[in-house]
Amino acid sequence: MSNVNFKAEGSRITVFFEGHIDSANAPQVEQEVNQAKNSGAFTDATLDCEKLEYISSAGLRIILRLRKDIPTLRLINVAPEVYEILDTTGFTEMMEVQKAYRVISVDGCEVIGQGANGKVYRIDRDTIVKVYLNPDSLPDIQRERELARKAFVMGIPTAIPYDVVRVGESFGSVFELLNAKSFAKLLTNDPSSLDEVVRMSVELLKKIHSTELKPGDMPDMKAIVLGWVEFLRDHLPAGQYEKLHRLVADVPQDNHMIHGDYHIKNVMLQNGEALLIDMDTLCMGYPVFEFASIYNAYAGFSDLNHENVRRFLGISYETANEIWEKTLRLYFDTDDEKRLREIEDKAMLIGFTRIMRRSIRRNGFNTEAGRAEIENCRRRLAELLPRVDTLTF
């Protein structure tokens, strides 16, 4: 039986190791590795160790020689036993070594939630696993996990993201089980809790916005918004486009954290403490960008159809408006109507920029509802632009 297989694709080669590799079969393995390596001109090499059970020093030397020829060599799907060998011998410091994903079964586990992207199972007393339907979701899972981990370490109250696991053909993300209710649910159960919900969400929002990061820690929201604006270049009158672009370009660089999708469904209450969830939109920037997304959640996305917010957050348009108003008043600690409307204009300007780009990208020009939405954004932007001279507050 051969211990080596390979797959070549252009300049990329993946070599598969299998079973035990030790001094007895090392010469044979090396010969096969060389054949694989010489079958093309490769600049990118991966060694897939999924089926590798053991490797001795003779085998490790083969890896070193392969790396000498193709320095980008990385090891993937490394089982725990093999990882330990690589770790003690210092290989994990010399090259990129990725551990294999733990495999878990959810047979017989209680299903505690189901969303558009997957199902959530409770796997033991303290942990849940979210299993994603789309098998290609791994990069997104890892991205969100990394953002959540960074936020957690910075002291933002959120659930611990544990590891990524394999569940059959799918990937799953393991989290701590929260014994919590979303602010949306609290509000539906008890409408009189609105002031308390706003107070706690503003408190958490301020904590997020006072968390300073290092450049590059999280995506820069200003760059993202500039991208939205530039997308609209051919869809707005030149003068309006230029002003919008200048306004966004003039927003000061800011390395404080922004959640990016902050609303009552993404904040949970656990033992009197507000916890943040859904960390895939975390980024950093000046808070006006946060307020643009908050405006959209409570008003912007429902500007034409007030029923949208009920479908999305389970509350009426009037209640959503009340939350938005009270959030502004509390966060900025003012009842000055003029100042509040100025802040709102700034949030709306970015909010409608985003909705317009979204509608166009979602084929909006080809549906009646889409055209109405794009037209509404155009009208809103045309109204707002003369009133706004800076996006800072």
Add this chain to the structure above:
Amino acid sequence: MTITKTQQGSSLNIALEGRLDTITAPELEAELKNSLDGVAGLTLDLKGLSYISSAGLRVLLCAQKTMNKQGEMIIKNVNETISEIFMITGFCDILTIE
């Protein structure tokens, strides 16, 4: 969870036993708040700790921040389960684990 404190001059040793979770984290938080004045060396002994949740980790993070200003904090006797949680969450880079 049981919290056992032993103080010797400006060194404070706190041994934790049981589960440090949402329910018990506030207890430890309150205990630390009342005990850290004038402490230059804080040792947390996790020998008897069987589980730590995010609420518990945040209390450790908070204690670490306090101790950064007034001395040092050391975590000792970390078992495999807790150690794995420190690894996964990146806490092993923030805490001093013996």
